[in-house]
Amino acid sequence: NAGVTQTPKFQVLKTGQSMTLQCAQDMNHEYMSWYRQDPGMGLRLIHYSVGAGITDQGEVPNGYNVSRSTTEDFPLRLLSAAPSQTSVYFCASSIQGTLDYEQYFGPGTRLTVT
């Protein structure tokens, strides 16, 4: 199993550009989520999904969209990049959405917005 994969590993965007961060898992996990990690702050939940076709907002959803058309994939779209979105983005998955199960994280995408 590859686990949770994320692409790209690094990305530099200009303000106003849009892009999609890819996330895929091959563990047949129902629950997937996106976090951002900034210095001095814990990981913060952006969006999450409890299954294909179902998504919901987390703590910091503004400026991001998600979709979940398959169990395996959960892309995160930045609509119009802003410097405040410079961060490290982690995708995670777990067996179920009760959150008592281990969260498996992808390797992260380091995004810089200039």
Place this chain on the structure above:
Amino acid sequence: RKEVEQDPGPFNVPEGATVAFNCTYSNSASQSFFWYRQDCRKEPKLLMSVYSSGNEDGRFTAQLNRASQYISLLIRDSKLSDSATYLCVVRVTGGGNKLTFGTGTQLKVEL
């Protein structure tokens, strides 16, 4: 007040030492507790869940004190490979059923 608070450290300890970290949480509805480990520039990985009765996994011991709203992690016989940031994670029921991550405590184990 932050929902989950940790001393950022760094804790610099010699190899073989015993070191303990605490984490306090503010929401009494917190239901589940975890310690994750994050190596530099890597993703977090589950170290251990924290059970009400306390639990041990090799050199690692986790404790929960609901009355005082804190959890602890004790590492015995520290190894160089234990150098990492340790994240305290709390699940709060109600209000979205989400995980709240602390900012982490950095541990550096030295020769």
